[in-house]
Amino acid sequence: MKKIKVNLGKNSYDILICSDELDKLGPCLKRLNIGKDAVIVTNPGIKKLFGAKIKKALVPSGFNVRFETVPDGERAKSEKECLRLLNNISGFDTQRRVFIIALGGGVVGDLAGFTASIYKRGIPYVQVPTTLLGQVDSAIGGKTAIDLSAGKNLVGAFYQPKLVFSDTSFLKSLPxxxxxxxxxxxxxxxxxxxxxxxxxxxxxxxxxxxxxxxxxxxxxxxxxxxxxxxxxxxxxxxxxxxxxxxxxxxxxxxxxxxxxxxxxxxxxxxxxxxxxxxxxxxxxxxxxxxxxxxxxxxxxxxxxxxxxxxxxxxxxxxxxxxxxxxxxxxxxxxxxxxxxxxxxxxxxxxxxxxxxxxxxxxxxxxx
Ligand SMILES: NC(=O)c1ccc[n+]([C@@H]2O[C@H](COP(=O)([O-])OP(=O)(O)OC[C@H]3O[C@@H](n4cnc5c(N)ncnc54)[C@H](O)[C@@H]3O)[C@@H](O)[C@H]2O)c1
Ligand SMILES: [Zn+2]
The missing domain is CATH 1.20.1090.10 (Dehydroquinate synthase-like - alpha domain)
Structure with a gap:
């Protein structure tokens, strides 16, 4: 596993690059101490591919896991999906220790990151990118956004993740x-x-x-x-x-x-x-x-x-x-x-x- 530190003062975080080491995600998150209740934002196709595996990686480290699926494709970066996520997260957030895991490509990453930035004026989130574009680009850097009918990425925030976990074995199933x-x-x-x-x-x-x-x-x-x-x-x-x-x-x-x-x-x-x-x-x-x-x-x-x-x-x-x-x-x-x-x-x-x-x-x- 390789590590790159993104030095941004109090917004600093690590990018971890590995292959077939998803089981390490639980222990890594535990060390970060960002919460106990993980909301995994993903889409149905990605959940089918990696849902069970990520759950297995988190539960032994003591995390409660809840999946929130959004539709596949750019249409998920909408105010409707964002509001639905916010409501569902608030229902899960009983102990004030909720955080978000974005499991997917740039679409899921942008939507989940933006939702994390506005819920209670910001809760921690982690990027687990499953596309090559996500791993080399969109998961890094803290640009989060949803689209409006007037254009792409018109509503957004700079909001850095607490960790980027790039497992290249995800890319085997990528079209x-x-x-x-x-x-x-x-x-x-x-x-x-x-x-x-x-x-x-x-x-x-x-x-x-x-x-x-x-x-x-x-x-x-x-x-x-x-x-x-x-x-x-x-x-x-x-x-x-x-x-x-x-x-x-x-x-x-x-x-x-x-x-x-x-x-x-x-x-x-x-x-x-x-x-x-x-x-x-x-x-x-x-x-x-x-x-x-x-x-x-x-x-x-x-x-x-x-x-x-x-x-x-x-x-x-x-x-x-x-x-x-x-x-x-x-x-x-x-x-x-x-x-x-x-x-x-x-x-x-x-x-x-x-x-x-x-x-x-x-x-x-x-x-
Ligand atoms: N925040 C940033 O800095 C930044 C940078 C570049 C792009 N973006 C945004 O990223 C989005 C595009 O991201 P993308 O190209 O990752 O597209 P995407 O998130 O739509 O993913 C592409 C497709 O691959 C599927 N998929 C994802 N992982 C898979 C896997 N491991 N196996 C099989 N299928 C998989 C997805 O379900 C989807 O159908 C755009 O909305 C763009 O605006 C953001
Ligand atoms: Zn680009």
Missing amino acids: EKELASGLAEVIKYGIIKSPGLFSFIEKNYAAILNRDKKCLNRIVYECSLIKAGFIEKDEMDNKNVRVMLNLGHTIGHAIEAAANYRRSYNHGQAVVLGMLSSIYIAEKIGLMTEKVSRRIKNTIKNIGLPDKLKNVSLKNILSAQSRDKKFIHGKNRFVLPAGIGRVIVKEGIPVRLVKEAIENLYESKKR
Whole structure:
């Protein structure tokens, strides 16, 4: 088991990375002393896969366990589910020692974390991420949120977990498309910060896709370390540091929104398309060479992530983009790669170039 400490003063916590060691969760939580009554927020599919196992990991350490299931998919990040959770938790909270365990992907993690942040002005919660995206990204950093009909993540809080417990053996049952979605964020970390991580994915993509235990453990460890570093420097995302993690996300979010979160493009797939647009812009303004961008494109292809955009119109993407919160004061702002392992933030990219970069994602000129 590997441990990374996220140093945030009184909000500090550990990220534990292991494989097939869920039985250690009970003793770890006992040491944290955050309560006795564990509300496990999850969805029916994940409960079926890991519910009995997590219960078995907690009961011998003296925890009372109660499951709260929410629907699968983004629709669970709603005010309705959040309120239902709050009411159910209050019913269970008779001894004032309740805490929340988020068992699932980013959806469960965001909803459970946000619910923990507002119940009684904040109760402890723990992230047990079961998707690769959760383990390398969403479970770390304390951004919690639910969606409104006007947009994603519009109601949220910065609220750090007490522990992130990433057991990579969860990833064995993850659908291929979800594994690839997490790998999109892994590629992103390589481009932002780590040429070594990028070369590792480039060379070992076949073993990674085969869910080789050593490869997955290494990836989750390195990405967690990178993300922890950004969080420590900029916990509240207001120091222009955490913003680097948004590589590919400006256009990626616009693609997700234009596709109406129909899951035709999941988060990672949209982010990869967004990264390809950023690479296009970076090449055009002389930040990176064709040779480097070819390496990234090949890796994206080898992982089985999309490199072309279908079924979403350019008009809808551009209109979603102009509403994005990352467009500050009507001036756009992009994180652009400057090779592998370094990114820069640039404001005021000409709209014509942004449009051209998105147009370049389509197979043919027919849209
Ligand atoms: N808080 C943050 O910093 C942050 C960062 C990135 C993304 N997010 C949020 O995360 C969400 C996306 O998260 P996600 O990609 O993990 O999607 P998700 O939570 O919807 O999970 C993807 C699918 O995989 C299933 N699943 C989960 N674990 C499984 C397992 N081990 N085996 C089989 N199936 C499993 C889920 O039931 C779901 O159907 C979005 O809502 C996004 O806004 C948050
Ligand atoms: Zn992301």
